[in-house]
Amino acid sequence: MSAIAEAPVERAHALDLLRAMIRIRRFEEKCTELYSASRIRGFLHLYIGEEACAVGAMQALGPDDAVVATYREHGHALARGIDPGRLMAEMFGMREGCSRGRGGSMHLFDTAARFYGGNAIVGGGLPVAAGLALADRLQGRQRVTACFFGEGAVAEGEFHESLNLAALWKLPVLFLCENNLYAMGTRLDLSQSQTDVYAKAAGYRIPAAAVDGMDVLAVERAVREAAEVVRAGGPYLLELRTYRFRAHSMFDPELYRSKSEVIAWMAKGPIVTFTARLRARGLLEDADLEAIEAEVAREIDEAVAFAEAGTPEPVADLLRDVYAESVA
């Protein structure tokens, strides 16, 4: 992991990054509220604490690139530029939602943004990402498929099979492992005999690195480098070291870690540290932050209003979209 605290950054770009992270944070804080109010239901997995990963990573992707994410994907969807209103409407189960209310929090989709879910089976997105990349390779397109997954997924057979396939066939997949140290209540060292995730890439002859996932600039730089390798023709595994500040889901009593551990990590949080850094460099004033917060608050209010104005799909349409072509 390289320390790049002193890397130069343009003010406008820095504020964009900060805004993107704050947007995710506030969006999800709003989600918890709405969950308590039973407006959002089902599983809700918060990304709070990990915002630098998605925001940093998306900087390196163009509109033609593809994203495959997990059930903890609000941040990725927002950072990818999907309209917060459509995301919120999805969580409300409305027809105006990005998945027509069929998917909910765990299954955000937007093909226009080449955002392929929202996959809730741990490890299940990796083969699909390999396939999207294979389609690009076979059609001679110079695209990247960015595949996000947690460190818990590394123990799944699909991780192994997909990395081997991608390496063997030189598929342009950027494997982005968000290592937040826990898979539900299982600490990394209780699930992996080798706890350096990036080190596993050697077994497939895949280039790899680990980066501080709390440092949005470091993530951006690492992902840019990695994406270049991928575009040049083959997979890359990047481990993003981060931490989940909130419970795994809304049902998790968090018996498996101490409050003090969480607090220690919060001090390293991606927004608080980035804000401090920008202030220290004179790139951020109180007024900037206020403006960002105000803008984000307005966006979120609009998103909620959009969702609330949504229309539930008629029950008569229950069976639509099971098949793309109507069956006999």
Place this chain on the structure above:
Amino acid sequence: MSAIAEAPVERAHALDLLRAMIRIRRFEEKCTELYSASRIRGFLHLYIGEEACAVGAMQALGPDDAVVATYREHGHALARGIDPGRLMAEMFGMREGCSRGRGGSMHLFDTAARFYGGNAIVGGGLPVAAGLALADRLQGRQRVTACFFGEGAVAEGEFHESLNLAALWKLPVLFLCENNLYAMGTRLDLSQSQTDVYAKAAGYRIPAAAVDGMDVLAVERAVREAAEVVRAGGPYLLELRTYRFRAHSMFDPELYRSKSEVIAWMAKGPIVTFTARLRARGLLEDADLEAIEAEVAREIDEAVAFAEAGTPEPVADLLRDVYAESVA
């Protein structure tokens, strides 16, 4: 891979090893004959060329240790000491067979020998081996579970999951990968981005080595060393480099490799090279070889006779042994 051509070997032991290998070779040659005569049916996967692997490996195992093998397991069953007659009767589909005629060539079982199959799903035996080892660990028994599999299985998710589990829980599993360079028609470099199988162990922090699988003494030594590591408390991965002289199964037209490649490997065959070595050291006379061949021929004749005298299970018993306890 270490060259141990000059390692000392006791004559009696050497002849035992040679006899064991010749027994497998002649047994399988007889099987092909019986297959042509439709006495044996289904799939028949020959081990010819790979005999040094099973014979060398079994030297390091005691009667309390367990063996898990694949569908290419005649050699392992014989080397483990299972009566050839019961094996042959199994392939004849007789009640006297080691699996009562229910399993056939791919499913040889003998719990008395702690021989747990005969597993015909590639990779499927690895988790089971981990479980047998877990049972030993939980019961405080100092046993080894030797798990044989082909290099084709290395691409399966179950390889990855099982190695991680074994390493994480320090399970006494000896993973024995018989790398014969092909999985059916797929050459190793078409299935693995990293073609040194043993090198994959590093991703799990498992000790590993590769050994010349054509050299029975080298295999024996390597497996003894590996088994010691396992007994001391944790898995080990040993890659046995070998070659299959015959077709994958009786249906394989062998389009994927050249005759000359096969012939070159045959010159390195485990029996021919070991015989030459023993002769060169004056440990083997023509008479010894004749005696071995005669003894083996008699054993095999007896095995065939036993199988031919076997009794087919009555059709009325079709449904027996689906459950150990009769169901309502």
Place this chain on the structure above:
Amino acid sequence: MSPATVKTSYREALREAIREAMQADPRVFLMGEDVGRYGGSYAVSKGLLEEFGPDRIRDTPLSESAFVGAGIGAAMGGMRPIVEIMTVNFSLLALDQIMNNAATVHHMSGGQVDVPLVIRMATGAGRQLAAQHSHSLEGWYAHIPGLRIVTPATVEDARGMLPTALACPDPVLMFENALLYNLEGELRAGAGAVDIDRAAVRRGGDALTLITYGGSLGKSLTAADLLARDGIDAEVIDLRSLRPLDDATIMQSVRRTRRALVVDEGWRSGSLSAEVSARIMEQAFYDLDAPVARVCGAEVPVPYARHLEEAALPQSEGIAAAARDLVAERV
């Protein structure tokens, strides 16, 4: 004098069953994702890690195939493992081990190898978890010879099926409908093992037979109450075991009521309800006054939106309506 009872939840009953088994037999252990430090994703195993330690309450990595396979191997090696697959949705990753090993090895070894393994998993929809987290596949698993499939639907069965399953030398899959964990009931003090192969008549009645199991039992009983208000007296059978199926109990009831409605949360086509209907066809055709009817899950990957999910699943009103139609039907 009726024996004393204690108020218990389905979850607690399961936990107590696990605890008792672990205390009684050192060969029993529990493994699965988050069964230990997390306390079990449905809190079933909460507290057991502290009581029995990490060797016997084993948190596994996310490796469904490996730890289910390891359960099979450990059972072959003399242990009595309880493997928890967090939910049936993830069991697909272990299906090779379940069908190709657990279900076959006793047979293909000619009866030599036993697999005294219990696999527990949560099943069912109803919590807006959408298409990948809402499967009800217990009836589908009942297709596989070599397995036993049980579906505790009451606190008593949650308490009593596990010891029997553990005593059985064959692999038993136990499906716990996730909506039942909070179910409360009165349990006889000292309640213990119950059989795992007979269906139970949960409510007597003459007008028709509702045949169901697992998460749909409660809904069917509620439907029976609704029907009772209309003067329709429904019998309700809880299958309890989906493999083997207890044909005798089913046919005895259907021969008497002459009408049967099968309620099954699984997708209709190829669900267990079809097998039940087919068996009634084969064994009680001439006793029927009307064709056997079914209320099943709609043939759709379960949608997230609440009203759509509700419409996709059997509900008491729908069951009662189908029952009314069935009773109204005249030959």
Place this chain on the structure above:
Amino acid sequence: MSPATVKTSYREALREAIREAMQADPRVFLMGEDVGRYGGSYAVSKGLLEEFGPDRIRDTPLSESAFVGAGIGAAMGGMRPIVEIMTVNFSLLALDQIMNNAATVHHMSGGQVDVPLVIRMATGAGRQLAAQHSHSLEGWYAHIPGLRIVTPATVEDARGMLPTALACPDPVLMFENALLYNLEGELRAGAGAVDIDRAAVRRGGDALTLITYGGSLGKSLTAADLLARDGIDAEVIDLRSLRPLDDATIMQSVRRTRRALVVDEGWRSGSLSAEVSARIMEQAFYDLDAPVARVCGAEVPVPYARHLEEAALPQSEGIAAAARDLVAERV
């Protein structure tokens, strides 16, 4: 003048269908274990590597989950993949991808994502391959909404189902009974695409309806010949598509013959035969003169020994015997 025909095997018909699709559409490619250099484990793809090269005839590692998932992803990415799983027995390793991704993603994305994927696999028993290599799970797969399941049982369907499946925007699973590869038949010159959702009456008759598919079609037709000798005129329906099921064709026949026997190689309990029986119960109960009967696979992991395997599977004599019993039955 009848059109010219050519003698073709089922295997050749499949190969020709693949070849034509690959020639016609650059988005089509084939991947699977040993489809290339080995020539296909059942020689279906023999020669295609030489013709189309390794990019479009892709040998995969032994990684069923990854390459099936990659097929799904490639389909989402605009390709038209044909994924070959060597046999249905190994498809269990890919079941998570099939059920949780291929079958759900169109729905859970609100109709945005299509998966125009064809998965081919060999299925069935009958070659003494024992418990892990003899599954007949096509009827079991038919439980899953979002998938289409087809079972070509004739040379014509082997030739014609693939193009239709490839043109379909939804995932289609095509099950090829391994005993059919050597089947020979006359194919109309220029034979091409056929529908993939209607059942076909393969033999007309009045006395009863045999309903079957895949590897059991031939046995059922032979049984019909045996029955004809006894003066029993059986109609034989080949379901062709197991999902969706063509209820109309089934009911039309059964309403006329008033007796139905379902023949299914799958294990009896929970096999497709149960669904067919249940649907007849629901849609044609009052037209039946006798209960629908079934001849199915015995409920046992298929044993190796020849005589036991034969006894475990539907055979023509057994089908004919069951048919005679059915016809003899009087209300």
